[in-house]
Amino acid sequence: MFKSLLKSVFYRFGYSICKVRPVAAAGAAGADAGGTRLMPLIHARSPYQDFPLAEYPPDLQGWGSQSVAFDTLLARLKPRRIIEVGTWKGGSAIHMAKVARGLGLAPEIICVDTWLGAVEFWTDQQDPERYLSLQCRHGYPTVYYQFVANVLHEQCQDLITPFPQTATIAALWFRRYGVSADLIYVDGSHEEEDVYADLVGYWDLVRPGGVLAGDDWGWDGVRLAATRFAREQGVVVTQLADKWYLEKA
Template structure:
């Protein structure tokens, strides 16, 4: 069991099985200081970033989530999920050697990301992780707004690229892939794809 999984109150191993194996090499190489996360759930990925980077540098993290859950979270007590997020992030931040500031943006991502743009944070972030709603129209909106908020040279990550609600019978509009493909096609001249497993997609922003 990893340090992240053992130190925090987590109900699943989604992060451990998905992003973590890639981030073990990626995050130390890019050392992001300003991080945007869309879809935070219990805070596994944020706590990993605080543990990994907070020992070496100050961090500013912005976490966007409704804490209402999506169709794949039916039956979950999302109030308890949010409480675990708060407790996990507080524990990680308190243990960090350098200052860690976590901004919690509770609400739908289109409004919260637009608000960040209005506040002057275009080109502000070093790293953006898109793992919120898995419905294609929402993913496309998150992608475009996250791109605007990311600095040139920053890294944009999409989780669950080939995830499908309902398995083989999945409606493609209820899955991220079609949105990520559309975004990466439209922004092809402003992105460089980074190597990653097919479960996720990683891009570096090369131009505004």
């Protein structure tokens, strides 16, 4: 009673509860060098627990998911934490998990996605790779469950943490918890302003010496946003196989 009264008084004066409540775990996540697992901070219960795996046969359809660029970047960065923005059915995240294992690494790969698709997923109702793959049930996409199933089929649940959120809100969460990452892979929306917003939102989360990489240089929106952002930051865009990346000094 007293707590909720106090809360509404603070709200009235323009303070969010976060400004008055210390986030207990933030220190732990923020202070470490990437070793703290974020899974228990994001999920009170494991998303993999009691999953009805038999209902979802493996389906790893994706785009540029198995690129050799991941092998090169992981071997170089030896990441302890990876953030992926845009995961879809898990192709690239699962590939990174397997490459990491092959290198004797065990990074946590946090997958940020709404699993609602980008704009091009909603423009052609006959497209088997996009609209139809959203697997709408009563009008709402269920492709997230295919992703969870794929992670389990490939036995990567120890490394992959789903974060079902918008890129924007997840970036705010990472900031609030003082989270940084060695590698951030941006493959969400390909619209120029969205890509630019992702770069602004995630660049500060890249650890010094780390890399922000992206897909789809062939898309105008991606190319224009990355070029603009790199120019503003005074960094160069490097092409690597079918990916591009920016290095944090």
